Amino acid sequence: MSIETQLRDALTSHAGSIESVEAHPYERVAGAVAKNRTRRRTVGAAAVAVVAAIAIGVPTVSSRLADGRTTPAGNSANLPPATDKAWKSVTTWPTRGSLAGDTALVAAIGKQFDGRPIFVEDLGSTRVAVVVSRSDLVVGTGPAGAAAADMRRSSSGPISDVTDGVLSMVGTNDLIVLTTPDRTFYEMSRTPDIALDGTVSRSWQKAPLIAGFGRNDWTELSRLRLGAFVGQPRLGFMTGVETTEGVPCEGGTCNREPVAAQERDTNDLVARMLGLDRKAVTTETVFNGAVPRDFRTPGLTSDSGASHLHVMHSRLPGGQVLRSALLRDDNEVMRIELGRPIDAIRAESVPIISFGSGKSAEAPTTIHVVVPSGTAVRAVSDSPALWPSSAVVPLTNHVATFKVPVSPGAFDQNYRIEVLDGDRVLTSVRTTVPTQDVFQ
Numbered sequence: 020m021s022i023e024t025q026l027r028d029a030l031t032s033h034a035g036s037i038e039s040v041e042a043h044p045y046e047r048v049a050g051a052v053a054k055n056r057t058r059r060r061t062v063g064a065a066a067v068a069v070v071a072a073i074a075i076g077v078p079t080v081s082s083r084l085a086d087g088r089t090t091p092a093g094n095s096a097n098l099p100p101a102t103d104k105a106w107k108s109v110t111t112w113p114t115r116g117s118l119a120g121d122t123a124l125v126a127a128i129g130k131q132f133d134g135r136p137i138f139v140e141d142l143g144s145t146r147v148a149v150v151v152s153r154s155d156l157v158v159g160t161g162p163a164g165a166a167a168a169d170m171r172r173s174s175s176g177p178i179s180d181v182t183d184g185v186l187s188m189v190g191t192n193d194l195i196v197l198t199t200p201d202r203t204f205y206e207m208s209r210t211p212d213i214a215l216d217g218t219v220s221r222s223w224q225k226a227p228l229i230a231g232f233g234r235n236d237w238t239e240l241s242r243l244r245l246g247a248f249v250g251q252p253r254l255g256f257m258t259g260v261e262t263t264e265g266v267p268c269e270g271g272t273c274n275r276e277p278v279a280a281q282e283r284d285t286n287d288l289v290a291r292m293l294g295l296d297r298k299a300v301t302t303e304t305v306f307n308g309a310v311p312r313d314f315r316t317p318g319l320t321s322d323s324g325a326s327h328l329h330v331m332h333s334r335l336p337g338g339q340v341l342r343s344a345l346l347r348d349d350n351e352v353m354r355i356e357l358g359r360p361i362d363a364i365r366a367e368s369v370p371i372i373s374f375g376s377g378k379s380a381e382a383p384t385t386i387h388v389v390v391p392s393g394t395a396v397r398a399v400s401d402s403p404a405l406w407p408s409s410a411v412v413p414l415t416n417h418v419a420t421f422k423v424p425v426s427p428g429a430f431d432q433n434y435r436i437e438v439l440d441g442d443r444v445l446t447s448v449r450t451t452v453p454t455q456d457v458f459q
Contacts, residue, residue, distance in 0.1 A: 098230055101201035109137070109181050110151050115197065115232060116140035127167035132157045138197060142190065142234075145258045146170060149186070149197070154178055158188060160256045173256040180253045185245045187252035189237050194252065196233035198245065203228055205245040207235060210293050211458050213339045217360040219457055239292040240458050278304055282331060285343045289333040289358045299336050302343075305367065305391040306330040311420055315346060315353070317385040318377030328389055332366055333358065340366040359457060367392035368438045368445035376427050383422040384430045391417055393438040393445050398423050398430070406433045 097120075098113055105111045114125055118139040128136050134152030141147075141163040148159045148170065156178055161170035174188075186197040196205055205228060208221040223244060226235055242250060286302035293300075310328045313319050327347040332340050341358040361369045370390040376383065388396045395413045398421070400406040406429060412419045423430055431450055438446040 098200060101199060106184075106199045106201075109156070109178060109184070109186060112137045112151075112197075114139065115230070116148075118146075124167060128159065128170065131167040131170060132159050132172065138195075142193060142195070143258060145190065145256065147173075147190075147195075147256050149188070149254075151178070156181070156186070156254060158254050158256045160258075174254050176253050182248040183246035185243075185248040186254070187243055187245075187248070188254035188256060189252045190256045190258040192236055192238075193258065194233075194235045194237040194241065194243065196228065196235075196243065196245065198228065198231045200231040202231060202245070205233055205243060207244070208242045209236070210238060210240050213335070213337075213341075213360050215338055215363045217339075217362050219360055238294045240294075242458075278307060278329070281329060281345060285331050285357070286333060289341055289343070292358050293335070295335070300333050302331050302333040304329065305332050306389060306417055308416055308418070310346075310389060310418055311387055312348075313385070314373050314387050315348060316377075317373050317375035317387055319375070328371075330371065330389065330391065334363075338363055342366075342369070344371060362446075365446050368440075370396065370436055370438055370446070370448065372436055372448075372450055374427060374430060374450065380426060380428065382426050382429075383424050384427045385422050386420065386430070386436075388412075388414075388419045388436060388438075389417060390414065390438050390446075393440050395419070395439045397437050397439065398434045398450075399437050399447070401433045401435075406430075408434075411439065 098115070099105050105113055113119075114136050116139040118124055118141065121139070125136050125139055128139060128148045129150065132148070132150040132152055134150040134157060136148050136150050138147070138149040144163050146161045146163050146165045150157045150159060152175075154177060155175050157175045158173045159170040160173040184199050188195050194207070198205075204225045206223040207226050208223050212220045212222065214220075221242065226233060243252065282302045282304060286300050287297050289295075289302065290297040290300045307329045308327070310326050311317075312326050314326045314328065329345040329347070331343045333343065334340055340361055340363040342356055342361050343354070343358060344356040346353045346355050356371075368390060370388050372386065372388050374384050374386045376385065386398060390396065393414060395411045396419045397411045398409040400408045406425055407423070409421055409423050412421045423434070425433075435447050435449050437444050
C-alpha cells in the first residue's frame with residue numbers, strides 16, 4: 020500500500036484556537052480525535068521534504084501482541100470446501116459472519132449498498148457489513164442490531180486492492196481478516212521495535228484463522244502479514260462514538276496556551292500509536308518559530324503570509340525520541356511529521372529539510388534547514404567534481420536558507436546536509452525524502 024493511500028484519512032489533532040491538524044501515517048486515529056475540518060493541500064514536486072537520520076542500533080522497545088480474539092464466522096459449518104470455485108475471487112465469496120444466516124437482513128443490506136454482502140456481523144456495539152458493489156468493496160456500519168436502512172457507508176475501496184485473496188479492515192481497536200478457508204493462520208506485529216538511534220524493526224507472531232476468518236486487537240502501528248500482503252488494512256470502519264481523551268480546554272486554557280496544547284495532543288497521539296500510557300511519554304518543544312514563507316514549496320513565490328514551524332520531541336520510557344512537526348501557514352496547519360523516530364543521542368542536531376526549485380525541475384535548488392542545535396549548516400556533495408558542495412551557511416534563529424546550482428533531483432540523490440558547531444560536525448544526514456512507511 021502506498022504512503023499516499025495510508026495518508027488518505029490521516030491523523031488529526033486539536034488545540035483550541037489553532038485549527039486541527041491532518042496527516043500521517045494512519046486513518047483510524049482520525050476517528051479518535053475527529054474534530055478536524057481543516058482542508059489539506061496537495062503539495063507537488065516542490066513539497067516539503069522531511070529528512071530524519073536513521074542508522075543502525077539496538078532495539079529497545081519490545082513488540083507486544085495481544086492474544087488473538089479469533090471467533091468462528093458464524094456460519095462456518097455451511098461454507099463450501101476450500102477447493103470450491105467460489106473461493107477463487109472475492110467477488111464470489113459466500114457470505115460469512117454471525118449474521119450470514121439472516122437471509123432477510125443480508126438481502127436488505129445488499130439493496131442498501133447496491134451489491135452482494137460477503138460479511139455481516141455485530142462487532143461489539145457496531146454492526147458491520149462488507150459488500151461487493153460492482154468493482155468496489157463497501158464497508159457499511161450502524162449500531163449493533165441496526166436495520167439495513169439505518170446503516171451508512173463507512174469506507175470503500177477497489178476490489179483490485181485485495182492482495183493475494185486477503186481482505187482486511189480495522190475499527191477503533193479491532194482487526195478483521197477474511198481470506199480463503201485453506202489458510203489457518205496469519206502473522207501480526209503489534210508495535211514496532213524502536214532503537215535509540217531511530218532504527219525501526221519488527222517481530223511477528225502467529226494468530227489463528229478459523230474458516231478463513233480472524234479477529235484481533237489493533238493499534239495504529241500494528242501490521243498484518245498474510246501471503247503476499249504485508250502492511251495496514253485497506254478498509255476501515257467506525258465503532259461507536261469516539262471522543263478525545265486529552266486534557267479539556269476548561270476556562271480557555273488551550274486558547275491561552277496553544278503550544279502546551281499541541282504538546283499534550285502530540286504526546287497523546289504518540290502514546291496511542293505505540294499503545295503506551297500517555298504518562299509514559301514526555302513531549303517537549305525544541306523549535307517554535309518563523310520559517311521562510313516558501314518552506315512548504317521552496318523556490319515558489321508564496322501568496323501566504325509568514326510561515327511558522329513547531330517541532331516537538333517525544334521521549335519514550337527507553338529513551339527513544341520521536342519527532343513531530345506542525346507547519347502553520349496563515350490559518351492553516353499541516354502536520355508534516357508525527358512520531359518519526361530519530362537518533363536520540365543526536366536528536367537536537369537532526370535537521371528538518373525542505374528543498375525545491377519552484378515551477379521548474381532545473382537548477383538552482385532552494386534549500387531550507389531547521390535544526391534546534393548548531394551554529395551553521397552546509398550541503399556536502401558525494402562527488403564535488405560533478406556536484407559542487409555549498410559554502411558554510413550560518414544558522415539564524417536555528418534556520419538557514421541557501422541555494423545550490425543543481426536540480427532538485429541531483430540534490431536529492433547526491434547530497435547530504437552537515438550540521439556544524441563551529442568546525443565540529445554534529446550530524447550528517449542524507450537529503451533523500453523517505454517515501455516508504457518507516458514503521459513498515
